[in-house]
Amino acid sequence: MTHSAPPALPEGLHIDTLAVRAAVPRSQYGENSEALYLTTGYVQPSAQASAARFAGQEEGYTYGRSGNPTVSSLELRLAALEGTQACMATSSGMSSIMLMLFSLLKAGDHVVFSQSMFGSTIKLIGSEFARFGVESTVVPQTDLAAWKAAVRPSTKLLFAETPTNPLTDVCDIAALAEIAHSAGALLAVDNCFATPALQRPMVFGADIIMHSGTKYLDGQGRVMAGALCASEELVKGKFLPVMKNTGMVLSPFNAWVVLKGLETLGIRMEAQSARALALAQWLEQHPQVARVYYPGLPSHPQHALAMAQQSGKGGALLSFDVKASSAEEGRARAFHVLDSLQVLSLCTNLGDTKGLLTHPASTSHGKLSEAQRQAAGMGQGMVRFAVGLEHFDDVKADLLRGLDTLKTL
Numbered sequence: 001m002t003h004s005a006p007p008a009l010p011e012g013l014h015i016d017t018l019a020v021r022a023a024v025p026r027s028q029y030g031e032n033s034e035a036l037y038l039t040t041g042y043v044q045p046s047a048q049a050s051a052a053r054f055a056g057q058e059e060g061y062t063y064g065r066s067g068n069p070t071v072s073s074l075e076l077r078l079a080a081l082e083g084t085q086a087c088m089a090t091s092s093g094m095s096s097i098m099l100m101l102f103s104l105l106k107a108g109d110h111v112v113f114s115q116s117m118f119g120s121t122i123k124l125i126g127s128e129f130a131r132f133g134v135e136s137t138v139v140p141q142t143d144l145a146a147w148k149a150a151v152r153p154s155t156k157l158l159f160a161e162t163p164t165n166p167l168t169d170v171c172d173i174a175a176l177a178e179i180a181h182s183a184g185a186l187l188a189v190d191n192c193f194a195t196p197a198l199q200r201p202m203v204f205g206a207d208i209i210m211h212s213g214t215k216y217l218d219g220q221g222r223v224m225a226g227a228l229c230a231s232e233e234l235v236k237g238k239f240l241p242v243m244k245n246t247g248m249v250l251s252p253f254n255a256w257v258v259l260k261g262l263e264t265l266g267i268r269m270e271a272q273s274a275r276a277l278a279l280a281q282w283l284e285q286h287p288q289v290a291r292v293y294y295p296g297l298p299s300h301p302q303h304a305l306a307m308a309q310q311s312g313k314g315g316a317l318l319s320f321d322v323k324a325s326s327a328e329e330g331r332a333r334a335f336h337v338l339d340s341l342q343v344l345s346l347c348t349n350l351g352d353t354k355g356l357l358t359h360p361a362s363t364s365h366g367k368l369s370e371a372q373r374q375a376a377g378m379g380q381g382m383v384r385f386a387v388g389l390e391h392f393d394d395v396k397a398d399l400l401r402g403l404d405t406l407k408t409l
């Protein structure tokens, strides 16, 4: 639930300040670091107050499934960063999507979403919700005409992720918001990769901002979390009632970890983006690299749009293709680069201070057919790199262990 009492802070503070200050009021003990409230129940001041809280006539915590002060602090802080009226935290990124779909859709309703979205998102909408009569159309990420053409009278939601994983395709949030709103639908944006430190989709007209807090918001690969940022009307009127009856609540401990993670989000995203840009520029020059995918590079197809939407930064995620003359050779060469690492991690997660590399074609996108992967432009020679905070020289040396020995393969 969202906490009703406003934090005792003056109006008009900058985002950097809110990132470390927005929270529920301190307890009577005056703790400087926000408290971790591990409790499932709350002692009620009176039977009368208890009745009023259960009837929704009075604010106040009643039970862990409908609210917790530590979770409220995270919700207040993330809403402040995204510039939305309210926020609802959930147990994971996927459960936040689940909550959104459950709260907004019924059988016969229609969703338009991008083919380049997170794999589980595509499965959840296209397969799981399809079983309950929710219809959907999948469109190419950057083809605005296709988004527009897919809209029907029953369309309730457009859902986009920008930039995407692993190709870093960028879509035009303002243009999608216009398509959604002129059809009477809502636009939801998965802001996992850019984070509010670089991109605030609300500014461009998005109605719901969805997060996997597991990634850059925690930022250190420790806990799973998710969130939906939106208007008070949506959060209190649509999401909260469903949350109370479904229970994909965020644990207070995980909320506390992500709350503390948000304090360094801005400087982490800035530092990790700067490292990613330097690495992307360097990789683009390497003789064994065929192509680099990174929104911060002028060679990126949506470079100008990305710079306008993402505060002039490319983010911390890049991918590259190693040179190869066939899919088999590409796979062997990508594996060689990954197996030669001594410092960076071979790990399917992302959004960590540790640099993490993966082979999308055999992991996150391994269930697609080779034809589907080819159509999506995702080859066997592709390596995805979620850039961390290691020193540029050490990262370069670690990648060169594999890249420079490709010649002798």
Ligand SMILES: *Cc1c(COP(=O)(O)O)cnc(C)c1O
Residues within 6 Å of the ligand: 092, 093, 094, 095, 118, 121, 161, 165, 190, 192, 193, 211, 212, 213, 214, 215, 224, 225, 226
């Ligand atoms: C990881 C991820 C999700 C799912 O989040 P979980 O916290 O793993 O459930 C959704 N969208 C994107 C873009 C992601 O990277």
